Amino acid sequence: MKSSRLWSWIVFGIGALYFLVPLIATFEFSLKIRRGTYSFDAYANVFSDGRFQSAFSYSLIVGLATIVVGILIVVPAAYYVRLRAPQLRPIIEFVTLLPLIIPAIILVFGYIRMYNTSSILPLLGSNFGSDVLLTLAYVALALPYLYRAVDTGLRTIDVQTLTEAANILGANQWTIITRVIFPNIIVAVLSGAFLTLAIVIGEFTIASLLNRQVFGVYMQNVGANRAYEPSALAIVSFIVTWGAMGMIQLLARFAPKTARKD
Amino acid sequence: MAEDFLRIAELVKTFGSTTVVKGVDLGFEKGEFVSLLGPSGCGKTTILRMIAGFERPTSGQIIVEGKDITDLSPNQRKIGMVFQAYALFPNMNVEDNIGFGLKIAGTGREQRRARVEEMLKLIGLSGFGKRYPFELSGGQQQRVALARALAPSPRMLLLDEPLSALDAKIRVSLREQIREIQRELGITTVFVTHDQEEALSISDRIVVMNAGHVEQFGAPFEIYNRPKTKFVATFVGTLNTLNARVVDASRKTVAIGSAEAQIPSLPEGISSGEMVALTMRPEAVSLANGAARDIVLDGTVSEVAFLGSVIRLKVDLGGNVVSLDTFNDQRTPPPAHGSQVRVGIASSDVLVLDN
Numbered sequence: 001m002k003s004s005r006l007w008s009w010i011v012f013g014i015g016a017l018y019f020l021v022p023l024i025a026t027f028e029f030s031l032k033i034r035r036g037t038y039s040f041d042a043y044a045n046v047f048s049d050g051r052f053q054s055a056f057s058y059s060l061i062v063g064l065a066t067i068v069v070g071i072l073i074v075v076p077a078a079y080y081v082r083l084r085a086p087q088l089r090p091i092i093e094f095v096t097l098l099p100l101i102i103p104a105i106i107l108v109f110g111y112i113r114m115y116n117t118s119s120i121l122p123l124l125g126s127n128f129g130s131d132v133l134l135t136l137a138y139v140a141l142a143l144p145y146l147y148r149a150v151d152t153g154l155r156t157i158d159v160q161t162l163t164e165a166a167n168i169l170g171a172n173q174w175t176i177i178t179r180v181i182f183p184n185i186i187v188a189v190l191s192g193a194f195l196t197l198a199i200v201i202g203e204f205t206i207a208s209l210l211n212r213q214v215f216g217v218y219m220q221n222v223g224a225n226r227a228y229e230p231s232a233l234a235i236v237s238f239i240v241t242w243g244a245m246g247m248i249q250l251l252a253r254f255a256p257k258t259a260r261k262d
Numbered sequence: 263m264a265e266d267f268l269r270i271a272e273l274v275k276t277f278g279s280t281t282v283v284k285g286v287d288l289g290f291e292k293g294e295f296v297s298l299l300g301p302s303g304c305g306k307t308t309i310l311r312m313i314a315g316f317e318r319p320t321s322g323q324i325i326v327e328g329k330d331i332t333d334l335s336p337n338q339r340k341i342g343m344v345f346q347a348y349a350l351f352p353n354m355n356v357e358d359n360i361g362f363g364l365k366i367a368g369t370g371r372e373q374r375r376a377r378v379e380e381m382l383k384l385i386g387l388s389g390f391g392k393r394y395p396f397e398l399s400g401g402q403q404q405r406v407a408l409a410r411a412l413a414p415s416p417r418m419l420l421l422d423e424p425l426s427a428l429d430a431k432i433r434v435s436l437r438e439q440i441r442e443i444q445r446e447l448g449i450t451t452v453f454v455t456h457d458q459e460e461a462l463s464i465s466d467r468i469v470v471m472n473a474g475h476v477e478q479f480g481a482p483f484e485i486y487n488r489p490k491t492k493f494v495a496t497f498v499g500t501l502n503t504l505n506a507r508v509v510d511a512s513r514k515t516v517a518i519g520s521a522e523a524q525i526p527s528l529p530e531g532i533s534s535g536e537m538v539a540l541t542m543r544p545e546a547v548s549l550a551n552g553a554a555r556d557i558v559l560d561g562t563v564s565e566v567a568f569l570g571s572v573i574r575l576k577v578d579l580g581g582n583v584v585s586l587d588t589f590n591d592q593r594t595p596p597p598a599h600g601s602q603v604r605v606g607i608a609s610s611d612v613l614v615l616d617n
Contacts, residue, residue, distance in 0.1 A: 157352065161349040165349035165350075169410070
């Protein structure tokens with residue numbers, strides 16, 4: 001018993017080192033822009049760069065748009081499948097897993113072929129069109145995470161009985177989804193949303209090929225031309241991603257209040 | 263004849279190749295408390311769900327106050343419903359749950375608050391308004407569900423096995439409370455249950471269902487004492503069966519073992535020498551010393567169950583085993599297992615049922 005505990009700690013320690021050493025090394029390197037002393041100059045350079053500000057805020061906006069569009073598609077779909085078409089669940093689950101199987105590069109080449117300037121729907125012909133396409137591509141990327149989060153949320157409540165109870169009290173479908181179902185799965189939806197944000201902030205392939213100046217593309221540009229700033233950016237990106245993950249954990253604490261049925 | 267408040271006309275419901283409701287025709291009066299009673303799968307819940315609008319009948323009509331509501335969606339029917347699983351909205355407190363229907367209907371804030379207060383008082387939960395469903399016991403949750411169903415003043419109340427998730431003591435007290443509230447409001451109520459004691463104790467009338475059709479529709483007294491079919495007789499209450507041979511069909515005499523008796527309820531068209539099954543309730547059988555019991559049989563006590571105020575005995579009458587109840591008497595202990603007893607049956611209480 002005691003030796004097995006020791007072994008678990010050893011394994012845990014090795015795992016932790018594997019993750020932490022590169023992180024600490026990157027952080028340490030990002031502070032060494034001045035010879036012989038530590039400073040946050042690399043961070044100051046990054047934050048004061050106009051391209052960083054625009055790329056980061058663009059990524060955030062696309063991230064938020066992805067979340068809104070994703071929720072509008074996934075919540076009603078997952079609700080409908082649970083309520084009326086449970087036999088479709090395996091198919092829907094398979095479809096939502098496709099973005100994990102199909103590499104982003106294939107997805108984006110498909111988009112470029114389908115929506116180029118000489119196609120029926122030439123989304124890539126305008127900036128706004130490209131933004132829309134990028135958002136939709138991110139919705140597809142986030143689908144496995146968002147769908148699973150929402151579906152797990154729906155599993156914690158008795159969707160059918162709650163729907164019927166609200167329906168017979170006079171509520172229509174829209175009212176049922178917005179006032180009864182959604183508030184009861186909000187924690188699950190938000191955790192899916194933060195996961196989506198974390199994915200969008202770090203995404204590079206699709207944005208680069210659609211020629212969108214997102215945070216990932218900016219990071220790659222800086223990485224090609226500077227020494228210390230890319231490390232600072234990696235740490236910033238890490239903090240944003242882990243901040244989003246932390247929010248999921250924080251939200252989980254509010255779950256019991258709404259999730260209990262009996 | 264007054265028009266029925268709720269009329270179910272030739273209702274049929276088919277799921278795939280299975281017909282679960284087979285042409286049910288019923289009429290309920292205004293203010294009546296009617297129970298749909300039957301075993302699982304008999305179609306009682308499906309009928310309730312069709313009245314609510316959650317299931318669409320394959321054919322037939324549902325008419326309320328003379329208007330056909332078969333094609334109306336549930337939110338247009340003005341019907342209240344209480345579910346077995348409470349179905350309170352977990353994100354709302356008690357007040358918001360009760361006020362939900364009123365809010366949907368566009369009732370003003372003040373009016374809504376007054377009505378919620380009135381409902382809380384009605385269910386005896388004043389002061390619980392700010393609590394969340396998970397902070398309430400099962401019985402309290404179901405009372406809130408009842409208040410929520412009643413708050414928008416529906417024209418009818420549907421109860422889908424609302425007591426089955428509760429423990430025995432709360433079940434009894436809540437069913438009494440439901441009946442009291444129903445009487446006070448005079449609301450027509452349809453109650454689905456598989457528990458015959460529950461149905462007998464609170465209903466004005468009972469619909470006994472089996473395999474998608476109605477076996478009998480009547481008052482509890484009638485259902486229990488004058489069951490029309492063997493199914494009703496066996497499903498509602500306990501029934502004893504004695505195999506007997508018809509001695510003289512014209513004089514309606516039968517032989518049960520060595521005893522002979524005249525059975526007034528022996529049907530016409532039966533011939534002498536035929537075997538018949540005589541049935542009777544446990545209370546129609548007593549340990550014989552009574553004068554009114556004209557059939558007297560000797561037997562052996564095969565089981566003694568002490569149920570508190572009542573003691574249920576099983577007596578083996580040489581092949582036929584009958585149950586009988588005696589009241590507990592502190593001074594006289596019940597007969598012991600294996601002891602010889604004599605039982606008496608009043609021939610007027612004996613029923614001969616068709617299959």
